[in-house]
Amino acid sequence: MRMGFSAALLLVLLLFFGCAAKPSNLQNLSTVQVQDYQGEDLSSINDFRENSIKGPQYIETENYMLRIDGLVESPADYTYQEVLDDFQHYQKIVTLDCVEGWSVTILWEGVLVKDIIEKAKPTQDAKVVIFHAADGYTTSFPLEYLTQNSIIIAYKMNNVTLPPERGYPFQLVAESKWGYKWIKWITEIEFSDDENYQGYWERRGYSNSGNLNESFFG
Ligand SMILES: Nc1nc2c(c(=O)[nH]1)N[C@H]1C(S)=C(S)[C@@H](COP(=O)(O)O)O[C@H]1N2
Ligand SMILES: [Mo]
Numbered sequence: 001m002r003m004g005f006s007a008a009l010l011l012v013l014l015l016f017f018g019c020a021a022k023p024s025n026l027q028n029l030s031t032v033q034v035q036d037y038q039g040e041d042l043s044s045i046n047d048f049r050e051n052s053i054k055g056p057q058y059i060e061t062e063n064y065m066l067r068i069d070g071l072v073e074s075p076a077d078y079t080y081q082e083v084l085d086d087f088q089h090y091q092k093i094v095t096l097d098c099v100e101g102w103s104v105t106i107l108w109e110g111v112l113v114k115d116i117i118e119k120a121k122p123t124q125d126a127k128v129v130i131f132h133a134a135d136g137y138t139t140s141f142p143l144e145y146l147t148q149n150s151i152i153i154a155y156k157m158n159n160v161t162l163p164p165e166r167g168y169p170f171q172l173v174a175e176s177k178w179g180y181k182w183i184k185w186i187t188e189i190e191f192s193d194d195e196n197y198q199g200y201w202e203r204r205g206y207s208n209s210g211n212l213n214e215s216f217f218g
Contacts, residue, residue: 001096003168005029007012012135013149028057028107030049030159031158033045033077033158033159034082034158034159035158037093037107038093040093040105040180041105042093042105042106042107042158043069043103043104043105043106044158044161045106045157045158045166047102047104048104048165048166049096049098049100049102050165051100052135052137052184053134053135053136053137053200054135055134055135056136056164056165057134057135057185058067058163058164058193059134059164059168061080061159061162062141062167064079064080064168064169064187065077065079065187066079066080066083066170066186066187066189067187067188067189068116068119068120068171068188068189069072069081069188069189069190069191070126070130070190070191070192071122071125071126071191071192071193072121072122072123072126072191073120073121073122073123073124074119075120076119076120079173080155081171082156083111083169083170084111085114085116086119087111087112087120088111088112088115089109089110090109090110090111090112090150091107091108091109091110091161092107092108092150092152092153092173093105093106093107093108094106094108094173094175096144096179097178097179098178098180099179099192099214103131106157106158107157107158107159108156108157108173109152109154109156109157109159110150110152110153110155110156110173111117111152111153111155111171111188112129112150112151113129113146113152113153113154113172114146114147114149114151115152116131116153116189117143117146117147120147120189122143122191123191125144125192125193126143126191126192127142127143127192127193127194127195128140128141128142128143128144128145128191128192128193128194128195128197129190129191129192129193130189130190130192130194130197130199131172131183131188131189131190131199132184132188132190133183133184133185133186134185134187135185135186136181136200137183137184137185137199137200138199138200139172139180139181139183139199139201139202139210140175140192140198140202140208141174141181141200142195142196143191149175151172151173151174151175152169152172152173153171153172153173153186154170154172154173155168156186164188166184167183167185167186168183168185169183169185169186170184170186171184171185172184172186174210175218176211176212176213177209177210177211177212178194178201178206178210178211178216180200180201180202180206180210181210182215183199186217200218202218205217205218208218
């Protein structure tokens, strides 16, 4: 009788705490992630291959800063929250094409690089924008590519915050460029006059423009 009561009490406690311990905001990706948007079929976050140079980077939001520096009148350091609060948000569907032959079509949400550039005020000498990442990866673009197009750094894909594997906190959505231009785990946006600058894969023979409509062999 007493054992029965203890056992029943234990069961009740287990059930109660067992359930209470489950985070209430943990939802299945298939219900949170959008699968189509305005009639377009989207890929899943899980369709990506993980092939980054040093594997996934796990960035702690509290220690994170996005540094804007180099040839600018107003260098800045933004926290993750400041990037989201200080700039307008945009959504767009863009396909990432890796040179290895796979692609994913995703609804991206982020802030415009040209809005960040406007606040930074590049000097006359600034010709090139070099993106740096937490894994030491870099890639660069002519300044005009970023000021004359609506290029975003994304913090969400298919309505889900970027997971660490996909580049949290920010991945560049480098439209019309090969996947190696879509730098993940962005930590710094540097303005430079070095028009011959080459990023990680560019130094290893991939084209510097990275244009999708051209061969990626420089
Ligand atoms: N920081 C960083 N960004 C990166 C890479 C990397 O190795 N490091 N790989 C690039 C390549 S080659 C591709 S195809 C895309 C792929 O994105 P995914 O790794 O999320 O699938 O990320 C790009 N961005
Ligand atoms: Mo790639």
